[in-house]
Amino acid sequence: MKELKRYFKYWLLMSRNAFISTVTQRYGMLFFFFGKIIRFFIFVVAILFVLKGTKTIAGYDTNQIIFFFLTFNLIDVVSQFLFREVYRFRPLVVSGGFDLTLVKPINALFRSLMGGADILDMLTIPPLIIAIIIIGQNFNPSFVSSLYYFFLLLNGLLISTAFHIAVLGLGIITMEIDHTVMIYRDLMSLGRFPIDIYKQPLQGIITYLIPVGIMITIPAKAYMGLLSWPVFVGSLMFGIGFFLVALRFWSFALKKYSSASS
């Protein structure tokens, strides 16, 4: 518990520094912030217009499709808020500056993963949660469904954490981060819509191999009361397993770090 408190203090300190660094370019920050907001509304408007013509997509109505989209956004935005430092990892590996992270009395994975929270993303989280609550009310969820949704969202974030750890590990081995993390985000974007719209074998791949379905579609379905408990348990076990494999991969990658250029 004491260790957890210590790391929370570190996180607050690093996040504050990242925030100060962001506001030094306040006009740029505003452009990025409004860009993110506009992108979100553009997608919502586009989905609404498409559904005006089609009524349903893969059997889901407007509220359900919007709910899938909001759930995708919540997991995506929270991941970006927490793990923005991953996007800054490559120069450290290429320059050998990662040595300085390794010699510090703080877990190198923690520093590389959560060393700079993104304030812009944090600002968009509360409105997203409010939107989820408002749209979610249309499904009259039971207490159990809400509980399933909450735990499956945490499970989605655990899988997202695992992905980011894997990207860091790959970064050490291949020195390539930028596109790998963007490919992860492109794969995530397959979850903007329920994975039911994808055909096999793609649907199988994004359910089990790259578990976008478990991260986004399954939690949203749980809230709508469309999920059975074995799927709930199976999803949680899958998430934990995925996270443990990512941690093993990080340990493996760390041994390959050559400290080049330092």
Next chain:
Amino acid sequence: MNKYLSIFKTSFSQEFAYKLNFVMWRLRNVLQIFVLFFFWSTIFSDPSRMVFGYDRGKILTYVFGVMIVKAVVFSARTVDIAGDIAKGDLANYLLKPISYFKYWLTRDLSSKALNLIFAVGETLILFFILKPPFYLQTNPWLILAFILSLVLAILIFFYFLLLCNMVAFWAPEMGWAVQFLLVIIIGEFLSGSFIPLDIFPLGVQKVFYALPFPYLIFFPLQVYLGKISLAFTLSGLLISIAWVLILGFFANFIWRRGLRRFAAEGR
């Protein structure tokens, strides 16, 4: 002419210097097409269904068309100009006996050529995997108008990107932020990269058509699909030409003003 041919060749080779980067970039494009393809494929799962004036063949041709046209229009090296201005590296180019605009247009064309080769290859592979119905345009006049609209789209995008990058003359750290908002967010959506713009009400479409963005992706694809009348095709081409002239004029104007301010800080 020879020096620009050399720039084209050098720039083409440079793209191969970071092979993994390039492959990853193309993979991202394919993934984006997957989302669009399955999204529209699900909506048009009934082959006889007509929505927004599209049937299954036309909408899926639109999706694959976006991949090809995007590779031609949106791939550009001009995005690096803001960095050159901010770091003072622009000074190196000003000393060389070349036109700065032509230099970047040549580099853009080299990037477009490479991306087009890969996009055609990817389209063929996806075509054999997904086996979508495909609408083949056979009218030679429409094909000619399509090619002309593509050339104009390349020029519109080039000048627009130049203008966004030249913000760095006045605000060196803003180059990327402006491109993010105006090109990646607003430009991609209003160009019809995500959804065809004719699903929106007529009034909204009229507003879109007054902007340069629909002439980048949506208009060329409408011409290819033969979804618009001859009069609309001709007026669209004329509007595209007007946008090239307007943006070109402002790019030159801002360039001259920017150079007066440029102090090569950082060099």
